[in-house]
Amino acid sequence: MTTPHQRAEAELTAYGLTLPETDTGPGWAFTRVLRVRGRMFAIFGDKAQPDDELTITVKLPISFEMVQDLPFVRESRGWYRQHSWAIAHFGPGDDIGAEIPTLQGWLRQSYVAMAPKRLGRLVEGPGPEL
Template identity: 55%
Template sequence: MSAPLTPYGQAEAELLAYGLSLPETDLAPPRRDADPFRYLRVAGKGFAWFGGRDEHPDELILTVKLPISAEMVAGLPFVQESSGWHKRHNWVTARFGPEDDVLAEMETLKAWMRQSYLAVAPRRLARQVAGD
């Protein structure tokens, strides 16, 4: 009998399933043995990754590319401020800790993953998803 998922584990499992339901996506293998990140990619290009070097079991960290809404979401309490390359290229990191209700934000996070997918995917796949 397996232990029940925490809200963060439940959220990550649901978001991974959503990401993998998009055309031609896969979960990339870790880049290094101790790599704490879990990458979703389309056509070999990453569009969402989970985790971080300082990730704890009672939190969720999700990074996505938001070319349309990166500036608009910057003030949300669960969005970490980006800098350098990430900021210039509109990558946003959402970090939910023990005090946050990550499950209440699932539709927002799925919409962000979709936007990130559309930004990274080849045109034929992006048109297919955008037409849904």
């Protein structure tokens, strides 16, 4: 039986794979990533994370500062903060399903930031809220 967090990751991964020239792959020892032409644009997981939690890290050059006050956003430090990578963490009691549209928008923003300009232009415009 899968948890809501595992289902959310599967749904977000499926959404990310609809973007042009994307694939999945292993990240570091305990993470999974979405890539565009080999460049990571989303990282799922965290060290020793149980099945009923999910951490998602994405590059948000447009809305990084705006999302910092959301209750599920952890403080980014060092390189992550300097390069506008936001870290969202959902624990066992969090309703991650309610945030799927927001997270899809974040995936799009991160994809556009990391993709070659030609590919990024293909997905810019109307879509889930960034």
